[in-house]
Amino acid sequence: MTETGRGAWRDLMRVTAEVNARVNRELQRQAGISLADFEVLNAIARAPERQIRIFELGAALGWEQSRVSHQLGRMQRRELVVRSECAADGRGTFIALAAHGRRALRRATAAYDRVLGDTVLGNLTAAQLDALDDLTAALQMAAAT
Amino acid sequence: MTETGRGAWRDLMRVTAEVNARVNRELQRQAGISLADFEVLNAIARAPERQIRIFELGAALGWEQSRVSHQLGRMQRRELVVRSECAADGRGTFIALAAHGRRALRRATAAYDRVLGDTVLGNLTAAQLDALDDLTAALQMAAAT
DNA sequence: CAAGATTGATAGATCAATCTTA
DNA sequence: TAAGATTGATCTATCAATCTTG
Numbered sequence: 001m002t003e004t005g006r007g008a009w010r011d012l013m014r015v016t017a018e019v020n021a022r023v024n025r026e027l028q029r030q031a032g033i034s035l036a037d038f039e040v041l042n043a044i045a046r047a048p049e050r051q052i053r054i055f056e057l058g059a060a061l062g063w064e065q066s067r068v069s070h071q072l073g074r075m076q077r078r079e080l081v082v083r084s085e086c087a088a089d090g091r092g093t094f095i096a097l098a099a100h101g102r103r104a105l106r107r108a109t110a111a112y113d114r115v116l117g118d119t120v121l122g123n124l125t126a127a128q129l130d131a132l133d134d135l136t137a138a139l140q141m142a143a144a145t
Numbered sequence: 146m147t148e149t150g151r152g153a154w155r156d157l158m159r160v161t162a163e164v165n166a167r168v169n170r171e172l173q174r175q176a177g178i179s180l181a182d183f184e185v186l187n188a189i190a191r192a193p194e195r196q197i198r199i200f201e202l203g204a205a206l207g208w209e210q211s212r213v214s215h216q217l218g219r220m221q222r223r224e225l226v227v228r229s230e231c232a233a234d235g236r237g238t239f240i241a242l243a244a245h246g247r248r249a250l251r252r253a254t255a256a257y258d259r260v261l262g263d264t265v266l267g268n269l270t271a272a273q274l275d276a277l278d279d280l281t282a283a284l285q286m287a288a289a290t
Numbered sequence: 291c292a293a294g295a296t297t298g299a300t301a302g303a304t305c306a307a308t309c310t311t312a
Numbered sequence: 313t314a315a316g317a318t319t320g321a322t323c324t325a326t327c328a329a330t331c332t333t334g
Contacts, residue, residue: 005266006258008278014207015284016161022288024304036324055294062159067325069296074323091294091333113151121150123287124280131276133153135269139160142268143167169326181302200316212303214318219301236311236316 019119026115031108037075041105044097051096164264171260176253186250189242196241
């Protein structure tokens with residue numbers, strides 16, 4: 001609202017965009033996948049049976065269905081994931097990691113931890129990490145309105 | 146690095162993405178332009194003579210040259226900005242607001258302040274705003290490494 | 291009809307290659 | 313040669329429309 005507030009938000013958006021761009025480049029370089037690919041692979045790996053319904057994946061990432069669908073199409077073409085039918089619901093589809101996806105996820109996780117530790121987490125104090133949590137919580141509250 | 150840290154960062158990225166998506170939709174709906182358009186128009190309006198060299202625009206926004214060039218091409222086609230030659234440097238180009246760009250900027254600024262105030266700034270305490278500044282500064286420091 | 295998912299069109303972002311002038 | 317800028321190819325994101333099954 002105030003010029004100060006507007007500027008503070010803009011600065012935060014700018015620096016987070018820079019960090020994301022750097023993470024993206026490093027993942028691409030070290031593991032051959034994008035940050036979006038990495039998030040999808042991670043969400044699958046975290047799921048109970050290492051497989052997940054597509055609408056649940058969308059909910060987990062906060063993505064629209066059509067974005068998920070296009071993304072999975074590209075990832076399946078590159079042999080990162082596989083689709084399989086859902087017996088319980090004829091409309092549904094499961095996705096799981098393909099062999100190449102598992103390998104890419106392993107490499108990407110190492111690269112991600114490296115770059116995020118180097119450029120972000122390693123440079124924040126414990127107090128700043130707490131502030132980050134607090135700020136995130138406040139924003140989630142505010143955005144839910 | 147720690148699972149806690151990774152999760153905290155992921156949560157922040159997720160909520161900021163949600164806020165940006167909301168801002169984008171509102172700008173599109175209320176002013177007919179995207180957030181990227183808005184940032185460009187704003188940077189021009191803030192410049193000394195309300196005109197700016199293209200490489201300076203890129204520096205101001207933290208964008209690569211080719212992204213700026215494509216963006217300006219689209220914006221010029223929609224009559225939001227105009228290009229003009231630079232007398233002092235034959236390689237250079239100035240851009241300025243077109244009449245339609247000025248109108249869009251006015252509407253967009255009001256919409257932006259509304260949505261950002263409603264979903265972010267209005268819901269943060271003064272202490273949280275200070276923490277936001279502090280965090281941004283720490284990230285800028287870290288990212289500069 | 292609603293939910294799960296896909297598709298096609300369009301807009302936006304990224305990369306490498308190119309062109310012109312300093 | 314390097315700086316300023318553009319272009320074309322490719323990849324991603326968003327929107328509206330569609331298709332199928334519950």
